[in-house]
Amino acid sequence: MSTSPVPPPGCPAHHAGPDAAGPGGIRRLYGPEADADPKALYEKLRAEHGPVAPVLVHGDLPAWLVLGYRENLEVARTPSRFARDPRTWRDMAQGKVPPDHPLGPMVVWWPVVNFTDGPVHERLREAVMDSLQGFDRRGIRRYVTRFTHQLVDSFAGAGHADLVAEFSSLLPTLVMTQLIGAPEEAGPRMARAALDMVNGTETALESDQYVTSALQQLVAAKAERPGRDITSWLLAHQAGLAHEEVLAHVRVILIAAVQTTANLIANTLRMVLTDQRFRANLSGGHMTLPDALEQVLWDRPPINTVLGRWATGDTVLGGQQIRAGDMLLLGLAAGNVDPDPEIRPDLAAPVHGNRAHLAFSAGPHECPGQDIGRAIADTGIEVLLTRLPDLELAVPEDELVRQGSLMFQQLEALPVTFSPRSPRPQEEDSAEPEQPASAPLPPAARVPAPRVESAPVAGVPAPTPDRPWWRRMFGAR
Numbered sequence: 001m002s003t004s005p006v007p008p009p010g011c012p013a014h015h016a017g018p019d020a021a022g023p024g025g026i027r028r029l030y031g032p033e034a035d036a037d038p039k040a041l042y043e044k045l046r047a048e049h050g051p052v053a054p055v056l057v058h059g060d061l062p063a064w065l066v067l068g069y070r071e072n073l074e075v076a077r078t079p080s081r082f083a084r085d086p087r088t089w090r091d092m093a094q095g096k097v098p099p100d101h102p103l104g105p106m107v108v109w110w111p112v113v114n115f116t117d118g119p120v121h122e123r124l125r126e127a128v129m130d131s132l133q134g135f136d137r138r139g140i141r142r143y144v145t146r147f148t149h150q151l152v153d154s155f156a157g158a159g160h161a162d163l164v165a166e167f168s169s170l171l172p173t174l175v176m177t178q179l180i181g182a183p184e185e186a187g188p189r190m191a192r193a194a195l196d197m198v199n200g201t202e203t204a205l206e207s208d209q210y211v212t213s214a215l216q217q218l219v220a221a222k223a224e225r226p227g228r229d230i231t232s233w234l235l236a237h238q239a240g241l242a243h244e245e246v247l248a249h250v251r252v253i254l255i256a257a258v259q260t261t262a263n264l265i266a267n268t269l270r271m272v273l274t275d276q277r278f279r280a281n282l283s284g285g286h287m288t289l290p291d292a293l294e295q296v297l298w299d300r301p302p303i304n305t306v307l308g309r310w311a312t313g314d315t316v317l318g319g320q321q322i323r324a325g326d327m328l329l330l331g332l333a334a335g336n337v338d339p340d341p342e343i344r345p346d347l348a349a350p351v352h353g354n355r356a357h358l359a360f361s362a363g364p365h366e367c368p369g370q371d372i373g374r375a376i377a378d379t380g381i382e383v384l385l386t387r388l389p390d391l392e393l394a395v396p397e398d399e400l401v402r403q404g405s406l407m408f409q410q411l412e413a414l415p416v417t418f419s420p421r422s423p424r425p426q427e428e429d430s431a432e433p434e435q436p437a438s439a440p441l442p443p444a445a446r447v448p449a450p451r452v453e454s455a456p457v458a459g460v461p462a463p464t465p466d467r468p469w470w471r472r473m474f475g476a477r
Contacts, residue, residue: 028056029065029305029329035404038304042067042334051338052318055329057406058102061091063308063327064320069338069358071318072330075309077363079117082309082328084365086115089310090325103406105197105208106307112248114365121364123239128249129368131233135179137375144379147174152387153423160394163384163414164266171380172261172373179372180250181229182218190214190254197255211251219247253369259408261373263302266411268293268381270400271300273393273416289382291352293374298336298344298351301359302373305407306330332358388418 021027027045028034034041042065045053051068066072075082086107091097097107109115113124151170155161173192177184193207201207218231223243226232230253234246241249271292272278278292309328316322335358337347344351351357360367367373385391394415401412 023056023060026054026056026062028060029063029406030056030058034406035409038404038409039333039337042331046334046339050319052320052322054320057307057327057329059097061096061327063329064317064322065305065329065331065334066318067331067334067338068318069335069340069343072332072335072358073362074317075328075330076361076365079121079364081312081315083117083312084115084121084309085109085117086308086310088312088325089308089327090323091327093325100205102201102204103307105204106407110248110251111242111245112252113368114252117364124241124245124249125364125368127234127237127239127241128253130237131230132253132369132372134228134230134233135372137371140175140179140372140375141379143175143178144171144376145383147171148380148383149387149424150174152384156387156421156423159420160415160417163269163416164262164411165413167380167384168262168265168269168414171265172258172376175376176254176257179230180218180254181222181227181231182214186214186218211254212247215247215251215254219243219250256367257369257373257376259410260302261376263408263410264293264296264373264377265380266414267300267302268296268377269384270411270414271296272381272385273391273414274397287350287352289378289385290374291350293377294353294355294357295351297359298354298357301332301336301357303359303407304331304333304409306332306361307407330358330361332361388421391416391418 027041029041045055045065046067049067051066051071053065053067055063055065057063066075086092087109089097089107092107097104101107113121113128116124148171151167151174155166161167177186182190190211193210196207197204197211219235220243222229222231223235226236231246231250234241234249235243268289278287278295307327307329309330311322311324311326311328313324314322317328322328336344338344339347360370394417400414402409403412
């Protein structure tokens with residue numbers, strides 16, 4: 001009896017190739033077709049299999065992609081049937097996931113909130129939620145406003161910019177560096193490595209090692225000299241997290257926040273610049289920026305697919321026989337466009353005020369940092385549009401290119417033009433943002449940058465003294 005969606009006998013179970021279909025005709029969630037247009041692939045799978053489809057991930061490992069809205073909620077809300085602990089993955093237990101597998105950093109168990117269930121999960125999630133809420137929205141907004149002005153100043157005089165390379169990819173990094181307490185010269189490099197890791201590139205494992213090493217030193221520094229930051233609050237929390245647990249959670253927060261928020265910002269800006277309904281409504285006051293963000297979270301969420309869940313026993317989902325140890329992927333983007341008329345009667349209609357989307361998942365593992373992501377995107381875009389109200393797309397919309405991976409699909413560039421403007425006076429940004437009054441710890445002392453002995457991450461330029469650290473980090477001139 002087959003125990004997972006694997007090819008029939010006689011077909012090699014783990015042969016990767018460039019074709020859209022793998023062994024047995026099962027479609028791959030990686031490769032040219034999946035990367036170029038994942039939404040089209042999801043609809044093909046839905047037409048062929050219904051709300052739950054057999055797929056292959058890297059290395060032609062079998063998995064189930066959950067496409068239906070209700071089925072996504074069922075998986076997300078019932079950890080007793082679909083656990084978050086990857087140690088229950090049968091292919092992992094059978095040695096079919098090699099140490100250098102591209103998904104390795106995302107499926108190797110850590111003592112972290114998103115890999116646990118039950119009482120352990122509740123303890124860890126409480127610590128994470130309390131630490132994230134140490135910054136109120138007003139305090140985060142000050143950081144976002146400060147960094148947004150700095151970024152806009154860097155290109156305002158040119159009259160043109162790439163809002164991906166020069167804005168959306170940078171802003172979340174700048175803010176999260178401050179929130180986790182990392183020194184400015186170290187944080188962005190950690191974030192760049194984190195993006196490389198979650199995209200499953202050839203250097204993903206090297207990047208994973210870099211991020212882990214740098215954060216180990218950050219946690220050690222904060223244990224000696226705590227500050228008003230997420231790392232310090234996790235260390236001091238009544239849940240009594242060990243240093244290893246704190247490190248793991250800072251790592252998760254950094255990885256989750258940077259890419260998802262960057263995608264949310266870029267996708268919202270693209271919509272504002274290309275959809276005349278949104279541009280007119282925003283300028284006419286009939287649609288708020290949070291409304292536009294909500295529409296994007298429905299139509300193009302920052303994460304396409306969340307990996308993974310693992311079946312704790314034999315069960316049925318969406319008409320498919322799921323076996324114990326099978327991997328499941330939550331298809332958030334696919335679930336948001338479920339054609340069931342009870343989910344979204346009209347896919348083209350606005351969804352103002354409707355937060356029932358799957359962009360942040362659901363259930364006990366719903367994203368705990370979604371309010372921070374919204375605050376960064378909302379405030380950053382608002383300040384950008386205020387500074388540059390005549391932003392226009394510099395190329396036809398059909399020339400915009402997206403770069404895909406199993407979890408994400410992001411814009412490669414968003415070129416714009418606008419009337420050149422002078423930078424703001426430097427003294428307006430000289431003061432540090434006021435810290436939230438609710439922060440329970442004393443102000444942070446400046447700590448030295450982590451000295452990481454591991455090899456440099458591929459593609460990360462070496463430091464040079466002639467450019468700001470964040471421009472060096474991302475290769476901007």
